[in-house]
Structures are given as C-alpha cells and as structure tokens.
Amino acid sequence: MTSITILPSPLKGTVLAQPSKSMAHRAIICAALSKRQCKIDNVVLSDDIKATIRAVRALGVEIEVEESIKFQSRKILNISSGGEFSLRDSVIDCSESGSTARFIMPITRLIPDRVELTGHGRLTERPFSVYKELFTQKGIKYYDNDGKMPITLEGKLIPGEYSLPGDISSQFISGLLFTLPLLDGPSRITVTNKLESLSYILLTLKVLKDYGITVNHDPEFKSFEIPGNQTYQEVPYYVVEGDWSQAAFFCVMGVLSDSVTIKGLNLASIQGDRAILDILKNMGAEPIVKDNSVTFSKTELMAVDVDASDIPDLVPIISVAASLARGTTIIRNASRLRIKESDRLKTTCSELNAIGAKISEKPDGLIIEGVPLLKGGSANSSGDHRIVMAVASASAACSDIVNISGYNAVNKSYPDFWDDFIKIGGKVREHE
Numbered sequence: 113m114t115s116i117t118i119l120p121s122p123l124k125g126t127v128l129a130q131p132s133k134s135m136a137h138r139a140i141i142c143a144a145l146s147k148r149q150c151k152i153d154n155v156v157l158s159d160d161i162k163a164t165i166r167a168v169r170a171l172g173v174e175i176e177v178e179e180s181i182k183f184q185s186r187k188i189l190n191i192s193s194g195g196e197f198s199l200r201d202s203v204i205d206c207s208e209s210g211s212t213a214r215f216i217m218p219i220t221r222l223i224p225d226r227v228e229l230t231g232h233g234r235l236t237e238r239p240f241s242v243y244k245e246l247f248t249q250k251g252i253k254y255y256d257n258d259g260k261m262p263i264t265l266e267g268k269l270i271p272g273e274y275s276l277p278g279d280i281s282s283q284f285i286s287g288l289l290f291t292l293p294l295l296d297g298p299s300r301i302t303v304t305n306k307l308e309s310l311s312y313i314l315l316t317l318k319v320l321k322d323y324g325i326t327v328n329h330d331p332e333f334k335s336f337e338i339p340g341n342q343t344y345q346e347v348p349y350y351v352v353e354g355d356w357s358q359a360a361f362f363c364v365m366g367v368l369s370d371s372v373t374i375k376g377l378n379l380a381s382i383q384g385d386r387a388i389l390d391i392l393k394n395m396g397a398e399p400i401v402k403d404n405s406v407t408f409s410k411t412e413l414m415a416v417d418v419d420a421s422d423i424p425d426l427v428p429i430i431s432v433a434a435s436l437a438r439g440t441t442i443i444r445n446a447s448r449l450r451i452k453e454s455d456r457l458k459t460t461c462s463e464l465n466a467i468g469a470k471i472s473e474k475p476d477g478l479i480i481e482g483v484p485l486l487k488g489g490s491a492n493s494s495g496d497h498r499i500v501m502a503v504a505s506a507s508a509a510c511s512d513i514v515n516i517s518g519y520n521a522v523n524k525s526y527p528d529f530w531d532d533f534i535k536i537g538g539k540v541r542e543h544e
Contacts, residue, residue, distance in 0.1 A: 114517070114542065114543065115516060115519060115542075115543045116515070116519040116530075116540050116543065117515050117540065117541045117543065118504060118507040118515075118538065118539065119513055119539040119540075119541075120507050120508065120509075120510045120512070120513070120514070121539045122370045122537055123365045123366070123369035123372060123536045123537045123538060124370035124372065124537055125373070125536035126372075126373040126375060126405075126536070127362055127372070127373075127374055127375070127532045127535060127536060128184075128354075128374075128375050129354030129356075129358065129374050129375065129377050130156055130354065130355045130358040130359070130525075130528070131155055131156055131186065131355060132352055132354065132355040132356075132357075132383060133156075133158060133161065133211075133355060133357075133525050134312060134315055134357075134383070135319065135352050135355075135383075136152070136155050136161055136164075136352045137161065137164050137211045137212070137215065138215075138316055138319040138320075139319055139322075139352060140152065140161070140164050140165065140189065140191065141164070141216075141290050142290070142319055142320065142322070142323040142325075142344055142347075143189075143191040143323070143344075143350070144171070144175075144191055144193050145193070145219070145290065145294065145323075146191075146193065146344040146345065147193070147194065147343065147344065147346075148192075148345075149192045149346065150190075150191045150347050150348065150350065151188060151190055151191070151347075151348060151349050152188065152351075152352065153183065153186070153188045153349065153352070154182070154183045154186050154351050154352045155186060155189055155352060156186060156527065156528065157177070157187055157527070158523065158524060158525050158527055159207055159208065159209070159523050159524045159525075160207070160209040160211065160524055160525055162207070163205070163206050163207040163209040163212040164209065164211070164212045164215070166205060167204050168193075168216070169200065169201075170199070170200055170201035170202075171193075171197040171199060171200065171216075171219070171220065171223075172193065172197050172198035172199065172200050173191060173192070173193040173197075174191070175189055175190065175191050175192075176189070176190040177189060177190075178190065182351075197222060197223050199223060202227055202228060203228045203229075203230060204220070204227060204228070204229050205230050205231070206229055206231045206261075207231065207232055207235070208231065208232050208495075208524060209231075209235065209524075210235060210238055210281070210283060211283055213229060213231060213261075214243075214281065214283035214284055214286070214287045215286060215290060216229070217229060217243055217263070217265065217287060218287045218288055218290070218291040218292075219287070219290060219291050221252060221268055221269035221291065222268065222269065222294060223268065224267055224268045225266070226265070226266040228263070229261060229262060229264075229265070231262075233495055234451075234452070234453050236260050237451075238451050239259070239451060240259070240260075240261075240263060241259060242276050242280060242284045243284060243287075246276060246288075250269060251267055251270070253266040253267050269291060270297075271292065271296065271297035271298060271340050272297075272299055272300075273299070273300050274292075274299060274300065274301045274302070275301075275302045275304050276303065276304065277303070277305050278304070278306055278307030278308060279305055279306050279308050279448070280448070281309075281448070282307070282308065282309040282310070283312070285301060285303070285307075285313055285336075286313065286316040289301070289317070289320060289327060289336065289338070292338040292340070293326070293327070293338055293342035294340075294341075294342065294344075295340045296340055296341055297340040298338065298339050298340050299338045299340065300335065300336065300338070301335070301336040301338070302334065303333070303334045303335070307333055308421045308422065309421070309424065310333055310422055311382065311383060311384025311385075311422050311423070312384065313333060314382050314384075315382065315383065317329075318382060323344045323345055323347055324342075324344060324345030325342055325344060326338075326339055353377075353378040353383075354374075354376040354377040354378060354381075354404075356381060356383045356385040356386045356388060357385035357425045357426065358501075358526050358529075359388070360385060360426055360429045361501045361502070361504075361505045362408075362532070363388055363389075363392060363399075363408045363429075364388075364408075364429050364432055364505050365408075365536070366407065366408030366409055367392060367395075367397050367408050367411040367413060368410070368432075368433070368436060368506075368508040369410060370410055370537075371408070371409040371410070372407070372408055372536055373405055373406070373407040374405060374406055374407075375405040376404055376405070377405065377406060378404070379401060379406070384422050385425055385426055387422075387423050387426065389401075389406065391430060391433075392408065392433065394414075394416050395411070395413040395414050395415075395433060395434075395437055396411050396412060397409075397411045397413070398411070413434075413437035413438065413482070414437055414439060415434060415437045415438060415439030415440050415441040415480075415482060416434070416437075416441055417441070417442050417444070418441065418443045418444065419444050419445050420443050420444065420445055420446040420449075421445035421446075424446055424449050424452075427449055427456065427460060427478070428456065428460045428499060428501075428502035429502050429505060430443065431443065431460050431464055431469075431471060431480055432464065432505050432506045435469035435470070435471065435482060435483060435486065435509075436483065436484075436485075436486070436509050437480075438482050439482055440479060440481050440482070441479075441480040441482070442477065442478075442479055442480075443478045443479075444477045445476060445477065446477045446478070447475060447476035452496070452498075453495060453497065453521075453524070454494040454496040454499060457473055457477070457478060458473060459494045459496055459499050460478065460499065461478060463492060463493075463494075463499055464491075464506060466489050466490060466492075467486050467487060467488055467491055467506060467507075467510060468483065468485070468489065468510070469483065469486060469506070470483055485509060485510070485511055486510045486511070487510065487511055488507070488510035488511060488513050488514050489512070489514065489515070490514075490516075490517070491503045491514065491515070491516050491517075492516075493517060493519060493521045495518060496521060497522045497525045497526065498525075499521075500518070500522050500529075501522060501526065504519075504529075504538070507538075
C-alpha cells in the first residue's frame, strides 16, 4: 500500500473549492434523462464521478469530456441521450460510489432489460435492502448475493405508492425522485420514520427543478407527490457550484495553522455542509466572508455539541477541530457513518487517536477531549478519502511527522487534494 509522510509546517494561502460532487452526480443524472443536449461545467473527474458517467453511458447516453475554459483544471461534460435509453452494457460497475449505485438502480428500471450492478470495496457491503423490498413489491425481479452486490434487476418500474425509511440513506429517496417523474402515472413517496440528511434531498429537489421537474412535498418532507409523464428540460449550460464538504478540510487547516482562503464557494448554498461555517464560529473562529470566498485564521477553539444527523460527511473534520479545542466535544446522531467507505466513527476515532487525539467512540457518535497539541505518528486510511483528508488536516497541529498509508484514497472524491495541500505550504513525501 502506498503511503505519504507529512512534515508539519505552517499552512497559508488560497485554494479554489472543488466542485460539489453531490451536485455533479445529480446534474449528470438529470442531463442524461433530458431529451436534449446539456452542458455541465466545473466538473472534476473523481472516481465517484467517473462511476456515474460510466453508469449513464451503459444506458446509451453520449458524454463527451472537454477542458473547461472558465475553470482551470476542470472539465466540461457534453451530454446527449435523445431521451431514450438503449442498453449498451448489461453490467454497470459503480466502483465504490454509493450515490452512483443508489441513483442508477431505479433509473435502469425505465427499461425492462436485465442489468447487473457491481461494486468494489465497502460498497459491496453497504445496504440495498430498501430497494429490494420496494422493487419486488412492484414486480421487478431482484437478485443479489446474500444482500450484497452484485445485484441483478429485470423488469420495468411502475407508478404508485413507495414507502421507505429515511434513516438509512437519503440516496434511496433521491434515486426514486429522479425516476418516478418519467413513469406513465403519478406516484407518492412516503417516509416512514425520521428523515436524516434532509439537505441532500433538498439538493436533489433543486437540481430536478433546474431541469424542469415538478415534485410536491409536505412541510416536514415526509411525503412527496410526483406527477407522471414529465419531461426533463434542456439546460444548455449548467455550472456546478463549489463543494462545502471538501472546503471544510481547508477551513479547519486555517484555524489550526495560519490563514487559509477558499474561493469559489456559494455562500448562500443549500448544501448542508455549509454548516461548517457556523460550527467553527461556535468554536470561536471569526471567518472573513467576501464575495465567493471565506478565510479562516488561527484560532483558540472551544468545545461544542454537534448534531450530525444532517451533516455526516463533516464528522471527521469536525473531530479534528474538536481534538484541539478546549473542553469536551460531543458528536451525536451519527450512527449512519458506520456504513460509509469505512466504519467512519471507528476510523475517525482510531486514526486521530493514533496521532495523539483523545477520542472515545459511542454507538452513534464520538466524545472528544481537546488537547493542546497532537504528537504525530502513523495512520491508516482504511480506504476512506475523508479519513485521509482529516488526518492530513490534523498534521497542521502535530509536533512530529505524520505518515498516512493508502493516501491515494482521496481520488474517490478529490484527486487534486495533495496538489492543493502543497499549494498552501504542505510538505509531503510519497512512498511505495
């Protein structure tokens, strides 16, 4: 396994925010379902985005990739489907992308053809039983390997009533929201318990609206009414906004080290992970917000109490900040992190503790006792991109070198992470 050594050094400078992976997934799906040509700008070809591109191409969608003129080192996707799917590949490799798998599964049921969905790593162990129950109720043939991938589907989805839990993954609801508008009758989605990660549903609804799709819902987002026979409209030019979940790592580097500015962010974004602004403010930080950028400078942090039910992806980097804060931070309602790319509660605890943090694990969260300085040491990525970026961020407050094995896990979401880290003063050395 490849590893990297980080020599702690002051971090100061400016980075351009990565485009939102969550919004890019959704825009690609909606453009693929449109009957016209669509152009999506400001895209980074992370492993997860490549998986979604590969998935819609398997359904006959044409996607051409070119260099972006407006956004340096970014891509433009030219997408055309003609509005009709024609199966090009009966095996769809979702790699390790949960979003790809859960979004594309119901979409494949717009045609009756038999399709097999495969994956790698932890994706093969992540739950899909929600779809198994729903699809079999609707007459779709569903075969799996003891609840795991590969999963084979055959038959067309029909409109009607869909009831599913909201505390496993919002991706199941989003997958249905993409698909049901195209069926030949109205449908209703009913959420049977607490809906977590509402912000991701809001992102789905926003992109659907951008592409001309109507979805009605009650104020509590427990019921969604979806008219049938809708058409995805042409969006000639769609720009993916900056990603707050990725920017959060650099926000914390700023409060732990010197001063870091992240440009290219929508300060009015509905992304749930924009909450990093308020969380760090509550910890004592005083960000400078200007135009489309935010700057964080070295701060003496204070402990906080965090409800992570709507911001699960922020837990690793919040844990880094909390590890250097005065007092004891409690992170609650984060049990779903156990079924991410790693058991993310366990790995956040173990890998930050390995470099000097004092974190204890609860069934649904973490208790973090702040320390003045981390000592450094060796950490393992466990194949999880957010664990790698969290440990790298923590290196800014370490007294000794930090080694990370499996550091290239960042390619899943942020292939340019190490370039940006070096750009603001990070000193790294790679090893085979």
